[in-house]
Amino acid sequence: MIPNCVVFVLSFYEIEICRAVIDMNRLRLLLVVCIQPLLVHSNPQYSAEMASSGEILVKELDKRASGQAFEVILAPDAKGEIPLPPPKEKKEMSLEEIQKKLEAAEERRKSHEAEVLKHLAEKREHEKEVLKKAMEENNNFSKTAEEKLNQKMEANKENRTARMAALNEKFKEKDKKLEEVRKAKETKPEGEN
Secondary structure (H helix, E strand, O other): OOOHHHHHHHHHHHHHHHOOOOOHHHHHHHHHHHHHHHHHHHOHHHHHHHHHHOOEEEEEEEEOOOOEEEEEEEOOOOOOOOOOOOOOOOOOOOHHHHHHHHHHHHHHHHHHHHHHHHHHHHHHHHHHHHHHHHHHHHHHHHHHHHHHHHHHHHHHHHHHHHHHHHHHHHHHHHHHHHHHHHHHHHHOOOOOO
16 A cells, blocks of 8 residues: 555656656656655565666665665666767868858948948938037027127116116206205395394
C-alpha cells in the first residue's frame, strides 16, 4: 500500500510533468525517494536490477519506527557535451560575384553617406530657422521695449510740461495778488494805516 504523502507528491509531480516544468533528474529522484523503497520491500530483485544499471544508487541509512532515511546517488548524465556541427564548407566565389558584392557595398556606402549629408543639411536648415526666429523675436522685443520707453518719456515730458505750466500759472496769480496789494497800499494815504 502506498502512503498518502507519496500519493500527494506523485499527483503533484504528475501535474508538474504535464506542464513540462520538471526535468528528468527530478523525476528520477522522486521515483527513487518515493517509490523505490516500496518496490524494494515488495520485490528484492528490483533493488539488484537498479544497482546493476548504475543509474541510481540508493543506500538505506537508518531504519526506525518513525520512518526510514535513504541516501540517493544519481549517476552523471551520459550525454556529456554536445558535439559541435562540422564547419560549413565555403563555396568559392567567382570574380563576378566578388565584383557584384563590392559594387553593392559601394552603393550602400554612398547611399548611407548621402543620407548622412541630407540629415546634416536638414539639421543646419533647422538651426538657421531657429536662429532667424530668435533674431526676429529679439528685434520685436527691442522695438516694443523702445516704443514703451518712448511712450513713457513722452508721458513724463507732457506731465512735466503740465506741472510747469500749472506752477507758472500759480506764480502769475501770486504776482498779480502781490501787485494788487502793492497798488492798494500806494493808493491809500499813509495815515490811514
